[in-house]
Amino acid sequence: MANLIRAIFFVCVIRPIMGFFIGLRVRGRENLPQKHPFIIIANHSSHLDTVAIMNLFPLKFLSRIHPVAAADYFNRNTIVSFVSRLFFNILPIERKHICHNRNPLDAISAILAAGSSIILFPEGTRSLSGEIAPFHSGIAHVAKQFPIVPIIPVYMSNMWRALPKGEFIILPFICEMNIGKPIYPDGSKEEIMEILRNTIVRLKGESSWQ
Amino acid sequence: MNNLLLFATSSPVRQAAMFILLLLTFSSFLVWLLTKILPQTDWKELTLRVRSWWIMATVFLVAVTVNRTLTLLFFALMSFWVLKEYITILDTRRADHRALFWAFLVIPIHYYFISINWYLMFLIFIPVYVFLFLPLRLVLTEKTEGFLSSAAKIQWGLMAFVFGLSHMAYLSIMPRIGGLPSSGQTLLIFLVIVTEMNDVFQYLWGKSLGRHKILPLVSPKKTSEGFWGGIITTSVLSLFLRFLTPFGVFETIFFAFCIAVAGFFGDVVMSAVKRDAGIKDFSNIIPGHGGALDRVDSLCYTAPIFFHLMAYFYY
Structure with missing residues (x-):
């Protein structure tokens, strides 16, 4: 039932918004993975980011794609929590009260181990512009734990203009997604973080708008 | 012979459709000939351009002939898309968000006034009410740095792409x-x-004979040869379109001349907008042409001028 509602929501609401209203342009669509599991990492500047990424996939993929989201934000009340779970399948993780017996990365690992996929924004929060903030180390831990799961880097431009942080009216700025080739980073935690961030910075450089 | 007879007796709209069909068929044939005669030159861009012309001509003819609602919807969507391309390439501030929202909201309201044939409101809604309201909305954010620049950008966009194009x-x-x-x-x-x-x-004309640049710093490809060649050719060819108008020969040439000059103005003004924003094309929605705005830039000038000439002389 939830899958059907989600599919209808994406076809009737998200597709028209992304396709006509925003006029989203996608580069490197051929780099998208054809099967689960995978990890998508992207720069984060708007609530539209998650929606735009999920919209790239066929509807039958949606039930097994989980955007990693901040529990303190998306669980702030029952309605937001319900809607974000129903429509976007979010995986809420704790980013504030972390202790050693409640590692927030365990939930991510469980999903990947079960063969599902995640969307992760390594900056940890929405940027106020196209600037890319330093990455948090979580993604490096996950990458080390699952070396065979492809990581697909994505840079999205203009999303922060269409729907900035703290705003609820979407404006029709033309946005662009630049999808890079899948990467399987190797090395120390710091090296992995640097490889991933540099890839996104390079994708940004290739975009029509920065 | 029968076809000629049909052409002479059918409605002006149908004749115009045939005129366009003839021009496009001729262009397609010419491009095909060029690819055969000079196969080593790259004609991909030109082929794409002509193919896009076929699509645009078809869409336009359907939109303006089927019924009035569709025509208005077509132009409203054109204003929307073009304003969107324009806003995207500009440097807008975070504080402009709500004012931009109102600017987009102006489109359905303005076209509604057209649909109920409220002429005076059509004329003053944007230049009076919207232009007085938008700066106020910008001021409400209390961000004065860049205020004037934002107000100017938004208002110019509405003037050209909503008010200007809506004259069609x-x-x-x-x-x-x-x-x-x-x-x-x-x-x-x-x-x-x-x-x-x-x-x-x-x-x-500019591409084949162009020597003397007109405004090299704005649009390096514009030449006086292209300008004059274009005006003369347009004025002569417009005589074949007299069946669409109430004009005599002299009037046809005069109005075609006005359209040609105004079209040039629109073209160079939008080139300056692009140059200021540091881009070449507004987007890539029309293969071979660039953005929709790259195609309708001249119409932003020709539409209001031709409209008011008609309003003055014929209505």
């Missing part, structure tokens, strides 16, 4: 002139064909 929509609902077969609808077709022909011929 208003022209389309204007009634017949006297007992003649020409109406607002046929005048609109005349305006659009002449404007686009002028664009094409200025480009062709």
Whole structure:
């Protein structure tokens, strides 16, 4: 039932918004993975980011794609929590009260181990512009734990203009997604973080708008 | 022979469709010939361009002939898309968000006034009410740095792409002139064909014979040869379109001349916008042409000027 509602929501609401209203342009669509599991990492500047990424996939993929989201934000009340779970399948993780017996990365690992996929924004929060903030180390831990799961880097431009942080009216700025080739980073935690961030910075450089 | 007879007796709109069909078939044939004669040159861009012309001409003809609602919807969507391309390439501030929202909201309201044929409101809604309201909305954010620049950008966008282009929509609902077969609808077709022909011929003359640049710092490809060649060719060819209009020979040449000159102005002004924003094309929605705005830039100038010439002389 939830899958059907989600599919209808994406076809009737998200597709028209992304396709006509925003006029989203996608580069490197051929780099998208054809099967689960995978990890998508992207720069984060708007609530539209998650929606735009999920919209790239066929509807039958949606039930097994989980955007990693901040529990303190998306669980702030029952309605937001319900809607974000129903429509976007979010995986809420704790980013504030972390202790050693409640590692927030365990939930991510469980999903990947079960063969599902995640969307992760390594900056940890929405940027106020196209600037890319330093990455948090979580993604490096996950990458080390699952070396065979492809990581697909994505840079999205203009999303922060269409729907900035703290705003609820979407404006029709033309946005662009630049999808890079899948990467399987190797090395120390710091090296992995640097490889991933540099890839996104390079994708940004290739975009029509920065 | 039968076909010629049909051409002479059918409605102006159908004749115009045939005129366009003829021009496009001729261009397609020419491009095909060029690829055969000079196969080593790259004609991909030109082929794409002509193919896009076929699509645009079809969409335009369907939009302006089927019914009035579709015509207005078509121009409203054109304003929306073009304003969106324009806003995207500009440097807007975070504080402009709500003012921009209102600017987009102006489009349905403005076209609604056109649909109920409220002429005076059509004329003053944007230049008076919207232009007084938008700066106020910007001031409410209390961000004065860059205020004037934002206000100017938003208002110029509305002026050119909503107010300017919507003159085509208003022209389309204007009634017949006297007992003649020409109406607002046929005048609109005349305006659009002449404007686009002028664009094409200025480009062709400039590309083949262009020597003396007109405004090299704004648009390096514009030359006086292209400018004059375009104007003369357009004026002569417009005589074949007299059946769409109530004009005599002299008037046809005069109005075609006005459209050609205004089209050039629109073209260079939008080039300056692009140059200021540091881009080449507004987007890539029309293969071979660039953005929709790259195609309708001349119409932002020709539509209001031709409309008001008609309003003054014929309505």
